[in-house]
Each structure stands twice: as C-alpha cells, then as structure tokens.
Amino acid sequence: MIKNxxxxxxxxxxxxxxxxxxxxxxxxxxxxxxxxxxxxxxxxIKFRQEANIIISMISGAHLSAGSDPYTITYQRSNSEDWVMTIGENSLSSQNYDIRLELKSSNGTSSFVIDTSSTTVNSQTLTINKKIPIIVHKLTLINKKDRTNKFEISTIISRL
Structure with missing residues (x-):
C-alpha cells in the first residue's frame, strides 16, 4: 500500500x-x-444644523411681534471664546468660527462678524425690522480643520 x-x-x-x-x-x-x-x-450635517439654528435665531428676531429694532452683538472674551447675541438669544462655540455677512435690502448698510478675527473684540448692529435683511453669506468654519466649512445665504423679510 502506498500512503500519500x-x-x-x-x-x-x-x-x-x-x-x-x-x-x-x-x-x-x-x-x-x-x-x-x-x-x-x-x-x-452638524454645520448645517448649526447654520439653520443661527438663521432661525435671526429670522425669529426679525419676524417677532412689534416694530422695535433688535440687535446682533458679538463679543470676544479671550482669543478662543466668543459670544454672539441675536435679539434675546445667545450662542457660542469652541468648535467652529462664524463669518456672518449681513446687508440691508436697500443697500444702505452692511455688517460683517468674523469670530476668527482677533482684532475685533466687540461689535453691535441694530436692525430695523421693517427692512428686509439679506444674509449675504453665513460661513461656519471648523477650528480644527480650516478647510472644512459650510456656507448658506438667505433673505429674511416681513410680509
């Protein structure tokens, strides 16, 4: 027998x-x-949600009852921390910076908030509710990866 x-x-x-x-x-x-x-x-998705919240805050302040103007205020407490107040609501983030470019529909005024700029420590804009406001560009920029951004534009007006 042969074995294999x-x-x-x-x-x-x-x-x-x-x-x-x-x-x-x-x-x-x-x-x-x-x-x-x-x-x-x-x-x-997180940037889109944050941008929607910011636009909702601006829209809510602009469309709220009454004709009294509201303010958008930006303050920097140190090189990293910033706070933006829109009407009655405040927001801040340590994860992203905001660049908000607003224009009035009649072209008389424009306003830019850039939380990545360390030269500006405080800004305030008073907005008339009777004039539509153009959010020319709202940009959210990731602080860890500056190439990762989200942009949105819209117009907010009272009918």
Missing part, C-alpha cells in the same frame, strides 16, 4: 499568505475610507 503524505508545500503556504494579506489590505482600505467619509458627512 505530501501536505502543504512552502510555495503554497506563501501564495496563500500573500493572497490573504492582499485581500485584508483591500478590505481595510475600503473600511478606513468609509469611516473618513462618515466623519466628513457627520461634520457637514
């Missing part, structure tokens, strides 16, 4: 290991890319 005791050769073992490593490398590359895409999408 060949087993696995060294070449077969090396081919199997190299194919396994190649497949695992491809799978891990796809997995890492999907995690990065998820992180970018998550940041974009």
């Amino acid at each position: 005791n060949q087993g696995i050769t060294l070449i077969e073992l090396l081919v199997t290991i190299s194919l396994s490593l190649t497949i695992m490398g491809l799978i891990s590359g796809v997995l890492m890319q999907s995690f990065r895409s998820m992180e970018i999408s998550d940041t974009h």
Whole structure:
C-alpha cells in the first residue's frame, strides 16, 4: 500500500499568505475610507444644523411681534471664546468660527462678524425690522480643520 503524505508545500503556504494579506489590505482600505467619509458627512450635517439654528435665531428676531429694532452683538472674551447675541438669544462655540455677512435690502448698510478675527473684540448692529435683511453669506468654519466649512445665504423679510 502506498500512503500519500505530501501536505502543504512552502510555495503554497506563501501564495496563500500573500493572497490573504492582499485581500485584508483591500478590505481595510475600503473600511478606513468609509469611516473618513462618515466623519466628513457627520461634520457637514452638524454645520448645517448649526447654520439653520443661527438663521432661525435671526429670522425669529426679525419676524417677532412689534416694530422695535433688535440687535446682533458679538463679543470676544479671550482669543478662543466668543459670544454672539441675536435679539434675546445667545450662542457660542469652541468648535467652529462664524463669518456672518449681513446687508440691508436697500443697500444702505452692511455688517460683517468674523469670530476668527482677533482684532475685533466687540461689535453691535441694530436692525430695523421693517427692512428686509439679506444674509449675504453665513460661513461656519471648523477650528480644527480650516478647510472644512459650510456656507448658506438667505433673505429674511416681513410680509
């Protein structure tokens, strides 16, 4: 009787290991890319939500009852912390900076708040509710990655 005791050769073992490593490398590359895409999408969604909150605050102050003007105030307490007050509501963030460009619809005034600027420590704008206000550009900029931003524009008016 002849017994077959060949087993696995060294070449077969090396081919199997190299194919396994190649497949695992491809799978891990796809997995890492999907995690990065998820992180970018998550940041974009958070910026969109924050921008919507800011626009809602401006819109709420502009469309509130009465004809008394309201103010948008920006104050910097130190190099990192800032507070913006829109009407009765305040907001601040240590994760992002805001650049808010407002214009009156009649073109008589414009106003820019840039929380990344360390030269301006305080600004106040009084807004007449009777005149539509153009949010020319509201930009939210990630403090950790300045290339990661979100921009929105709109017009707010009372009918």
